[in-house]
Amino acid sequence: MTETVLLVGGGGREHAIARAVADDCALYACASNRNPGIRRLADGFETIDETDAEAVADYATAVGADLAVIGPESALAAGVADALDEIGVYAFGPQAEEARLETDKAYQREFMDEADIPGCPDYAVFDDIEAACDYIDGYDGDLAVKPVGLTGGKGVKVIGDQVTSEEAKAYLRDSDYDRVVLEERLVGEEFTVQAFVANGDLRTTPAVQDHKRAYEGDEGPNTGGMGSYSDTGLSLPFMAEGDYEAAVDVLDAVVEALPDYKGVLYGQFMLTDEGPKVVEFNARFGDPEAMNTLPVLETPFIDVLTAARDGGPLPELAFTGEATVCKYAVPEGYPTDPDAGAKVAVDEESVGDALLYYASVDERDDGIYTTTSRSFAVVGRGDSVAAAEAQAEDALAAAGDRVRIRHDIGKADLVERRIEHMAELRE
Numbered sequence: 001m002t003e004t005v006l007l008v009g010g011g012g013r014e015h016a017i018a019r020a021v022a023d024d025c026a027l028y029a030c031a032s033n034r035n036p037g038i039r040r041l042a043d044g045f046e047t048i049d050e051t052d053a054e055a056v057a058d059y060a061t062a063v064g065a066d067l068a069v070i071g072p073e074s075a076l077a078a079g080v081a082d083a084l085d086e087i088g089v090y091a092f093g094p095q096a097e098e099a100r101l102e103t104d105k106a107y108q109r110e111f112m113d114e115a116d117i118p119g120c121p122d123y124a125v126f127d128d129i130e131a132a133c134d135y136i137d138g139y140d141g142d143l144a145v146k147p148v149g150l151t152g153g154k155g156v157k158v159i160g161d162q163v164t165s166e167e168a169k170a171y172l173r174d175s176d177y178d179r180v181v182l183e184e185r186l187v188g189e190e191f192t193v194q195a196f197v198a199n200g201d202l203r204t205t206p207a208v209q210d211h212k213r214a215y216e217g218d219e220g221p222n223t224g225g226m227g228s229y230s231d232t233g234l235s236l237p238f239m240a241e242g243d244y245e246a247a248v249d250v251l252d253a254v255v256e257a258l259p260d261y262k263g264v265l266y267g268q269f270m271l272t273d274e275g276p277k278v279v280e281f282n283a284r285f286g287d288p289e290a291m292n293t294l295p296v297l298e299t300p301f302i303d304v305l306t307a308a309r310d311g312g313p314l315p316e317l318a319f320t321g322e323a324t325v326c327k328y329a330v331p332e333g334y335p336t337d338p339d340a341g342a343k344v345a346v347d348e349e350s351v352g353d354a355l356l357y358y359a360s361v362d363e364r365d366d367g368i369y370t371t372t373s374r375s376f377a378v379v380g381r382g383d384s385v386a387a388a389e390a391q392a393e394d395a396l397a398a399a400g401d402r403v404r405i406r407h408d409i410g411k412a413d414l415v416e417r418r419i420e421h422m423a424e425l426r427e
Contacts (some may be wrong), residue, residue: 002026003302006060006089007042008080009050009071010035012328012359012377013287017069017301018042020294022043024302025207028063030056036368037358046128051078054123060089067092067309070263072274074148076283077103081263083268090309092198093263094283101254101265102283105181106148108251112278115257119250119269123183132180143168146162160183186270186277188425189418192228192289193247193269195255196317198262198308202255203317204248205241205297206230206268208289209418214335216408223335227409228328229385230292237385238418239271240426247276252280260309274426291357291379292324325388325410327396328359329377329403331370342370347401354395355379375403385410 003025007018010031010240015038021027022041029038030048039045044063048055053075059325060068064119068084070076070093077099081091093099097240100107112120125148126132136143147170157163157171172180210228214220235244247269255261266282266289285293294301298318307314331338349354360373378398380391389410396405408414 003306004028004064004066005302005305006030006056006063006065006068007038008056008068008075010038010165010360011071011287012357012374013285013290014038014071014360016290017071017285018295019357020297020301021069021305024300028059028061028065033360033371034363035358035361036363037356050075050080052312053078053080053083056080057083057087057089060084061087064192065089067305069093069305070273071284073099073102073282073284077150091263092305092308094261094382098258098261099283101281103150103260104148105146105280106179108281109183110180111257115253117250117253117257117278119276121184121277122187122235123181126180126182127178129172129177132172132182133219135182136169137166139182140311142298143182144185145172146181146183147175148179148181152311159307160185162222167268186272186279188272188277189422190235190268190270190279191239191247192286193244193267194285194289195248195251195252195265195267196304196308196314197255197265198314199311200255200259201314202252202265203304203314204234204251204291205317206234206319207236207244207247208287208292209236210288211406211409214406216406221335223330225286225288225328226330226406227325227377228286228288228292229325229388229415230323230409231385232294232321232323232383237415238422240422243271243276250276250278258377271422286327287359288328288377291377292325295355295379295381296320297323297326311419320381322383323385324379324381325385325392326379327405327407327409328374329396329399329405330374331372332402332404334372334374334404336368338372340372342402343367344370344375344402346376347398347400350390351378351395353381354391355381356395356398370402385415386412
């Protein structure tokens with residue numbers, strides 16, 4: 001019997017999910033923007049706000065969905081998984097209470113403490129901004145300043161890296177945040193491990209390194225992610241033997257403490273001289289990391305979804321063994337002053353063997369327009385990071401005008417800097 005799958009969300013991550021399942025199911029999708037890549041793959045597409053749980057549930061009923069995949073964190077926070085589960089449509093995504101692992105950074109750290117999850121940095125939670133500022137003044141070392149709620153990857157400020165102590169305090173005082181987490185600054189190299197979770201089972205995917213900074217050379221403000229890469233195996237070039245396994249041990253501990261968790265569990269780690277520490281958890285695929293992971297997943301993703309729904313063990317995962325490099329094209333001015341509403345031309349024929357994923361664009365009758373976020377990504381694959389990067393770079397002729405790209409992602413000199421950095425820290 002053909003499964004009917006509902007996909008919630010309209011970004012690059014969701015385009016990757018759509019491509020991973022479209023050939024194996026009847027696919028329907030809903031999102032607040034019209035993503036042309038998803039729309040072409042889907043049997044039906046409805047414009048619905050991803051956070052409107054009732055409307056999403058009504059659409060799931062209308063299309064006869066057997067199960068659903070929820071892409072964005074905003075939908076999880078709004079209880080979309082809860083609403084779908086309630087009407088008997090299995091949602092591959094945690095309900096709102098368990099999604100607090102991502103949506104409430106204070107809960108995240110307190111959960112780690114209470115459940116004795118390894119890799120938790122020193123932290124303090126404040127409901128009083130002035131008390132937080134006093135803590136900054138008295139702290140011996142640098143801190144990461146984190147608003148408790150969702151900020152799209154752009155709300156965290158790191159003292160000693162992005163801001164001074166005085167700038168961090170001014171940031172807090174000028175904000176409307178009513179609760180913040182202050183935690184020790186972790187120094188090292190960031191990486192992500194994403195896992196499929198259901199029925200107390202966990203299956204992990206290759207490590208990925210995202211690049212948050214807006215400009216080449218890791219300069220500029222943080223973004224939702226300008227691009228990312230993975231290697232031919234589970235690990236990354238700057239990781240030592242045992243680092244990947246230590247990160248997986250953290251995810252295992254989370255699943256043991258949350259046996260009813262379902263969906264994707266995303267661990268963002270800082271590889272320090274003491275091993276991996278937890279930067280944060282996300283309750284869904286990363287964007288761009290989904291675009292590194294799903295194209296090299298040989299196991300049909302629909303088999304993961306149906307096993308999760310049916311209560312059995314998740315299938316063992318097989319991967320192609322290819323490295324991947326993802327590079328995003330973003331509107332001029334992104335992230336601080338993006339050129340939203342600009343018409344962009346994407347030459348799909350020039351992509352070649354690379355993959356093109358549309359993201360936060362809106363398809364109208366007369367063309368494709370930018371929004372305030374990232375526009376589209378290209379993903380190269382190859383038998384090495386260098387080969388994947390070359391393929392992605394060749395495909396960027398598809399970018400056209402009015403967008404900007406970080407060309408250095410996946411290039412040999414940037415990867416080598418990561419290796420040298422970890423070697424220095426571990427001396």
